[in-house]
Amino acid sequence: MTEARTNLAFGKKRKQHVLILASGEKVRHVTIRPLLVIPTLLIILVMSLGFIGSTAYLVFRDDMLGAMIARQSRMQKDYEDRIAALRSQVDQITSRQLLDQQAVEKKVETLLAQQNALSFRHGRANELLNEEDTRSAPDEQSVTPSANPFAPQKKASLSGGASAIDRALRGAEKGSTLKGSLTYSDNRDAVSGRALTRMLVSLNRIESDQLGRIASLTIGAKSRADAMADIIRSTGLKIDDKADDAVGGPFVEASTNPFQASLADLDNALDRLETVRGTAERLPLGNPAPGRDITSRFGNRMDPFLGRPALHTGIDFRAETGADVRATGAGTVSFAGYSGGYGNMVEVDHGKGVTTRYGHLSQILVRTGEKIELSDVIGKAGSTGRSTGPHVHYEVRLNDEAVDPMRFLVAGTELKTYLQ
Structure with missing residues (x-):
């Protein structure tokens, strides 16, 4: 029993184990010693663990x-x-900086273009205003607003408009230097943009003011021309200030620039005003004997020699012998000499079929064909011809037909303020 237990306990009995390996006829015996099994297993285990660990x-x-x-x-x-x-x-x-730069440059270019346009407009407007100021400067002192509505408008345009335009142009000239010195940081861009915007708004305001003042000038010029034309028509003379002449040419579409259009209207109005003014300046609107009383008017009266009704073709002014007799308008002497009942007479042709006659002169101081101006002394008062005493006989003829000279004297008084 004890021996069996001893045999069952592996390792207790030191016996060698033989491993028999048979291959065909060859048989090999391998002896396995117990002491080598455990180390071998440990080595295999370690190698396995190493392999596993390495993997x-x-x-x-x-x-x-x-x-x-x-x-x-x-x-x-x-x-x-x-x-x-x-x-x-x-x-x-x-x-963004590039866009801002382009925007600023565009604003600067717009500003410069508007500045140049304002400079041109300022110069053109000044030409028209100075021209009108030269023509009509006395009117501002002598014409009431009701009689001459154009004068106060013109004066306001010359004083307020020019100074406002000058201020705008000076501001624009300062702004034109920005183009070479602008920087494009965010803050400076914003400041420059706001400044340019304000300048553009200011220039637009000045441009609107210019257009308004030019419109006022145009309306005033038209009103003045209409008033003068109406006064001239009251004399019985036809004035063709609005007649359509024969015109023609290829069609070219008009400019849509409001300033150019307004200047064109002003030019037309001033041209018409000049036409009416030139017509008025050539008419006999003066007085042949300033300060003298009228002793006989135009129309039917009792003839001083025959004592029966007769047509008096002029008006008579009381004047002593030798008093100055003055031309009532510019023109050309068409007759200077003795003429029947007129005695010594001077006839002046003023154009447009209008002539004037100055009779009973004691002395003639002009020659036929001589050019004379308004208020030139053409002779001396007297009593030659069919006359009862020294006086000035004055006639106005339209297409060789006698008309009432009082029409021209009254018209001359009304137009005096426009022509001085």
């Missing part, structure tokens, strides 16, 4: 390398995305 390490290392590579890839991608975002921001800032 695990290599696998884990590959995972770590993959994770590191993936992390680096993500970091690189994030870095590239950040760089791309920064580049996009830089491009946006650059584009």
Whole structure:
């Protein structure tokens, strides 16, 4: 019993184990010593663990390398995305600055163009205003607003309009220097943009003021021309200030520039005013004997020699012998000599079929064909011809037909303020 137990306990009995390996006829015996089994198993275990550990390490290392590579890839991608975002921001800032620069330059160019236009308009308007001021300067002192509505408008335009235009142009000239010195930082761009906008608004306001004043001048010139034309027509003389002449030519569409259109209207109004003024200046609107009383008017009266009704074709002014007799308008002497009942007479042709006669002169001071002006002394009062005493006989004839000279005397009084 004890021996069996001893045999069952492996290792208790020091017996060698023989491993028989048979291959065909060959038989090999391998003796396995118990003391070598455990170390061999340990070595195998260690090698297995080492192999497993190495494999695990290599696998884990590959995972770590993959994770590191993936992390680096993500970091690189994030870095590239950040760089791309920064580049996009830089491009946006650059584009915005470029757009701001272009906008500012466009505003400056607009400002300069408007400045040049205002300079041209200022010069053109000054030409018209100075021309009208030269023609009509006395009117501002002698014409009431009701009689001459154009005078106060013209005066306001000359004083207020020119000074306002000058101020705008000086501001525009200061603004024109911005083009070479503008910087494009955000703050300065904003300031420059606001400044240019204010200047453009100011120039637009001045432009509107110019148009308004030119419109006032145009209306005033038309009103004055109409008033003068009506006065001239009251004398019985037809004035063709609105007649349509024979015209022609190719069609060219008119400019849509409001300033050019307003200047064209003003030019037309001033041309018409000049035409009416020229007509009035050639008419006999003066007085042949200033300050003298009228002793006999135009129309039917009792003839002083025959004592029966007769037509008196002129008006008589009381004047002593030798008193000056003056031309009532510019013209050409068409007759100077003795003429029957007129005695010594001077006849002056004023054009448009209008002539004047000055009779009973004691002395004639002009010759036929001589050019004379308003208020020139053409002779001396007397009593030659069919006359009862020294006086000035004055006639106005339209197409060789006697008309009442009082029409022209009254018209001359009304037009005097427009012609001085």
